[in-house]
Amino acid sequence: MVVSIEQLVFIVGNGLIFGSILALVAVGLSLIFGVLDVPNFAQGEFASVTGFVIVGLVGLGIGLVPSIIAGIVFAFVAGVAVERLVISKFYGRDEFLLLTFFATFGITIISENVLRQMFGGFRQIPGPDIGSIVVAGTSVNLLRPAAGAIAVGMLIGLYIFTRYTYMGLAMRAVADDRRGAEMIGVNYERIYMLTFGIGAVLTGISGVLYGMLFTLSPTSGVALTAFAFTIVVVGGVGSFFGTILASLLIGLVDSFTATMVGSRWRFFAIFAVLFIVLVLRPEGLRGGST
């Protein structure tokens, strides 16, 4: 199979953009897993719910920017609500991992079906028209690279947040040693709540970008969750850079498969990558390091 330069640019460009959107979901998942030990199967729902809230608000005639802001606020509230109403009921229980995994699966079922009831099928967020440029002979809507740039910006923001602010440091501290954090005055329950909120916002933003570039459906959430789990595991649980690296890898594999082999093979290719990585390196690409 021969790949032309144009195709290559297209594949790599799309792969990196999709990869950086996925990174937002995966980083949200990884943050929540790191701090609370919750394998949040409802992570992708924060993306689809946020996206659909914006679709709904725009449909009501509200402007795009206020709708997006409202959607993101909603994501934060939804994240905190999930932690308070569901996850917090399992603190201190045996089998915490298992219980929260299935409980968040229950949330996914609820969210997916609520969206189906309210919105039916496929929807898109009408992105702003910011023009297009010609790259390697094809016209590219500037919204695509802009979305990628926003995603990257958010990731950098998160990095700075977790290194240089007390709240961010406290999240890492709780993830690292909860007892230690408690003894130096960290109210870990508050950090749990905030972590869920922030994880939901990161993923919610990915939902906004995803909804503008692609189409949202009630099952988009589950698909993104599957991607995110794959990424987190491929990248090595707890490794920020491993997660980003794995996101881009998965984005590229997905883009390549969709263009060159056929989109029916997308999931197959991605799970095959996951499988190979895990069989070769059971702790992920960068397992054990941060």
Added chain:
Amino acid sequence: MSRFEMLERMVDNRLFDTIKAHQTTIGAVVVAIAVLIPFLVPSALLFDLTLVFIYGMLAFSAILPIGYAGQLILAQGAFFGVGAYSFVKLTEAGLPPVVAILVATVFTGVVAYLLGKPATRASGIYLGIITLAFNELFVNFLELFPDFTGGSTGLSAPSLFPSVMTGMIPGDVLYYYLLLLVYIGTVVFFYRLLHSEFGWALLTIKEDPVLAESIGIDAQRYRLLSFTSAGLICGLAGGLFAPFNGYLSPPMFDLHRTIDIILAGVAGGLTTPIGSIFGGLIVVLVPEVLRFIAEIRLIIYGVLLILLLMYLPEGIGGWLREKWEQ
């Protein structure tokens, strides 16, 4: 006061005393009902009740690895599918159905063993994701190779019973009795297994891996054994499900099925083998009961799942056992 406690109060302790006092009578009544059911209920319900036994068997693919060995396995749906599809493929190849079921079971066990060999080196969420990926790959495989698997159109499966037999007794009644017997066999088998040294070794590995190693338990070997057993029981259930249902298609074996299977285990109680029947009843009958509110059925199902995990974490079996031992 939690809702669980309220529920507990509703069932008066005296009730349990009465049950204990009349154990044999009650046992006889339960057996009689189980035997007479085919003549008492309409055939749609009979189908569901037969399905309850299949889920009751499948529940052990959660009880053994998750409840006892502490392994998060999320490939039960795929194992179930491997059993079901191989049954069809083997009968197509000319094997008699009964032999096909046995071969399908063993074949699923081999698949589980081959997957488990590398997968059980991982644990916790890693193991969960590897097995979840396997489940998705399997469903994808079914869809991507339609010439062999029937693709999304699916495959039809031949009956287990020759027409001579179904001429005398209706097929659904035959399946009911067959699965009732197989289910009882499964419970007895696993009850013995889990209360033997094997079950105890698994619990030790789950509670304290270091201790397990120090008293000479080869944890890796046991984890692989438990993983393979999960495959075997799913394979057997799949081999029986295919002829019973008469038709197979990929979505029957996806992640939702896996979750239903695990839910059967959790609802029944992950450490109480006898609870599996209640687990089966819940995952089969609750969605049926909720059918009248078609649209929001799944939403309620999700809510119930969460409430169950919150208030009955030991499952119905665990709750009954606690009452029983008081």
Added chain:
Amino acid sequence: MDSEKHTSERNALEANEISAGYGEAQVLRDLSFELQEGEILSIVGPNGAGKTTLMRVLMGLIGPTNGSVRLYGDQITDLPAHERLGHGLALVSEERNLFREMSVKENLVMGSYSERGKNRGERLERVFDLFPRLEERQDQHAGTLSGGEAQMLAIGRSLMTDIRILMLDEPSLGLAPKLVPELFDKIREINDDGISIVLVEQRAQEALQLADSGCLLENGAIVHRGAAAEMLDDEDVIEKYLGGA
């Protein structure tokens, strides 16, 4: 040692008839104890006596089933651990509970979390003065430190806010024996800055030599309490607990 120091009669920390344990197992039984302001109090006792459990109760990491804890006269029995620091009480636990994936510097910065970095530069300087090794290693992951360095970091982290009482649970654990005198000197230095100290130790002899007063904890109860110097001379105590130390 200089026994007539700036100790006043005021109780800095006080426990009354504390009972505590884990689930069914009761560890502490009606235990009462007090720490006077400015002193070094050493708690010694055999393995499993309940010393660590007492530290956890005082810090609020586990709740007592009975009894009360007072800090400078204020009831704090029900105060969660993360709020006790704000009242000037800090614990360096037996496990140290460092943030192993974070750098030494980040661990220290986190130490000033409860005051959101008030006087951070100054405090950091003080910690680096006390433990120059930490300054050299500030960019290293805490998980890569040696036993002695880790202990310094745990102590340093607790000094990053304005504390008045420091409780140390077996600080000499995992240290090379030749480093112990140095560590005890540092504890004295911290005490000289006006911080009252509770020192739980297996090395009873050395600890009592450093301390102003001592407590003997056995089977979840305090069986002896007195001036450290007296305890060092007490035949009974020597025979039973200090013989091998």
